[in-house]
Amino acid sequence: MLNPVTVMTLFPAVPNTVEKVCLSHRVALRDAALQFPLLHPAVVCVVPGGITPAEVRGNAASMSRPIPPGLWQQLVHEGLLRGDAPIRDVS
Numbered sequence: 001m002l003n004p005v006t007v008m009t010l011f012p013a014v015p016n017t018v019e020k021v022c023l024s025h026r027v028a029l030r031d032a033a034l035q036f037p038l039l040h041p042a043v044v045c046v047v048p049g050g051i052t053p054a055e056v057r058g059n060a061a062s063m064s065r066p067i068p069p070g071l072w073q074q075l076v077h078e079g080l081l082r083g084d085a086p087i088r089d090v091s
Contacts, residue, residue: 018080025071031062032071039072040086 019029037043046063050056075081 018075021074021078021080022071025068025074027065027067027071028062030058031065032067034059034062035067 018032022029022032034046034048037046048059048062050059069087072081072085072087076083076085076087081087
């Protein structure tokens with residue numbers, strides 16, 4: 001199981017920099033952050049916390065929005081995501 005330290009070593013960039021790349025692909029940082037762990041073959045689910053019904057609906061919406069593979073590839077290319085991050089099988 002991935003722990004927060006492992007995730008941060010795979011995704012070591014400053015959030016503002018990653019957010020700029022996300023926005024260039026018309027993807028919200030929140031959507032990318034919630035879906036990123038699912039790219040790893042050992043991860044079968046992500047359980048984001050939600051206190052209010054609106055937060056729960058927002059989390060569900062973030063999980064269903066498409067993320068273009070080019071986003072992950074650009075993060076690697078710019079050194080914002082490690083080259084060995086599990087993004088190769090993204091279609």
